[in-house]
Amino acid sequence: VKNKGGKCNDEILRENITSSRQLKHNNAKVAVLGASGGIGQPLSLLLKNSPLVGELSLFDIAHTPGVAADLSHIETRARVTGYMGPDQLNDALKGCDVVVIPAGVPRKPGMTRDDLFNTNATIVATLADACARNCPEAMICIIANPVNSTIPITSEVMKKYGVYNPNRVFGVTTLDIVRANAFVAELKGLDPARVNVPVIGGHAGKTIIPLISQATPKVEFPADQLSALTARIQDAGTEVVKAKAGAGSATLSMAYAGARFTFSILDAMNGKEGVVECAYVRSEETECKYFSTPLLLGKQGIEKNLGLGKLSAFEEKLVAEAIGELKGSIKKGEDFVANMK
Incomplete structure (x- = not known):
């Protein structure tokens, strides 16, 4: 019996068995810092939808319990936990393999990305500091603008803790x-x-x-x-x-x-x-x-x-x-x- 894709059922079965074998490796713990925001919510939804993610750790200064509860009802395997406020930041990061950081304020008309510097520099430095202390080996992916400056900020903060690895810090372009x-x-x-x-x-x-x-x-x-x-x-x-x-x-x-x-x-x-x-x-x-x-x-x-x-x-x-x-x-x-x- 062939299905729409022209594959017969035993082929599909074989693929599913193979992919479930691969899933043993695909247990990554991914944190999203800024998970309640305009980027954070749809990003968290896309990550929750992926078989590559085993655990999704969502952090923000507000609304994270609601976002986490909402996403946790989706019928995919990633376990979702919400963390809110500075007191819970360390827990959000423990054991993470990848940290994605969309936190920060967005641009308004007439603003350049550099106009965001004063606010976002402080936010990124604080979050990078927590990453250095709690998951120094993680891949750090920075979305927060201005990326041209927030990557040097992240790198310098990691250096202060002696955990900077240039192969693991990425500005997401x-x-x-x-x-x-x-x-x-x-x-x-x-x-x-x-x-x-x-x-x-x-x-x-x-x-x-x-x-x-x-x-x-x-x-x-x-x-x-x-x-x-x-x-x-x-x-x-x-x-x-x-x-x-x-x-x-x-x-x-x-x-x-x-x-x-x-x-x-x-x-x-x-x-x-x-x-x-x-x-x-x-x-x-x-x-x-x-x-x-x-x-x-x-x-x-x-x-x-x-x-x-x-x-x-x-x-x-x-x-x-x-x-x-x-x-x-x-x-x-x-x-x-x-x-x-």
């Missing part, structure tokens, strides 16, 4: 790649699921550098269209902020991108080979101390930095123009931790 894939597919009439555009640099404005010349499948655009496409990818966050007219920033697409990155990390930790994602990490690829490039992921985090690859003249110019702003954002993050009381 995945939404830039997701947007580039969607926009290129739209312009070329392609299936977005088959398009892959590497995006390098940072995660703000002109530091976002889509490498259209390295896209698969290969695509070409006239200069004016390429310039407009690049600008749209760089300003896509602002496009959403404006469309939401004061009601927040990109939350649903960011949750999707955050989940995609987390699943790639978990796949690689489970021994899947050839998992590549771009992320903003400690880097020797340019003169910037932190830079996003495609990374081969493995059981211990970054297995190999795949670097910038061959750039077009247009892309080389974009990189040159981004370096100054990136260096400034990195220094701002490092100085913040140096001056912390």
Whole structure:
């Protein structure tokens, strides 16, 4: 008997047995810090829906018991626990394999990501401090903006405790790649699921550098269209902020991108080979101390930095123009931790 997918029942049975065997490894404990927020809730929903997650630990300063209760009724295997307030932060993090941090305030119209610095820097430093103390070996995935500064902040806090591992601290830039894939597919009439555009640099404005010349499948655009496409990818966050007219920033697409990155990390930790994602990490690829490039992921985090690859003249110019702003954002993050009381 064949089912709709053309597989007969014994094949399906075999696959299910194999996948249940694999699930022994797929018992990851994942924490979401900022789980009640605009990104945190849909992100937690996507994580709860995944067979890769065995335990989901949800932390926020408000509403977490309700979010956890709601998600716990979903018929998937991840056990959900909610933790609320500073007193419960340590418990939320104990034994975690992966920590995803969407906590912080969102942008309002007219704000840049850097305008969030004062509020979000303190939040990220506090959460990184708790990670350093409670789950120093975990993979730390930072969504909180400005990512160009919050990754240096996280790294410097981990260094204070002597537990910094550059292969395990990631700035999640995945939404830039997701947007580039969607926009290129739209312009070329392609299936977005088959398009892959590497995006390098940072995660703000002109530091976002889509490498259209390295896209698969290969695509070409006239200069004016390429310039407009690049600008749209760089300003896509602002496009959403404006469309939401004061009601927040990109939350649903960011949750999707955050989940995609987390699943790639978990796949690689489970021994899947050839998992590549771009992320903003400690880097020797340019003169910037932190830079996003495609990374081969493995059981211990970054297995190999795949670097910038061959750039077009247009892309080389974009990189040159981004370096100054990136260096400034990195220094701002490092100085913040140096001056912390």
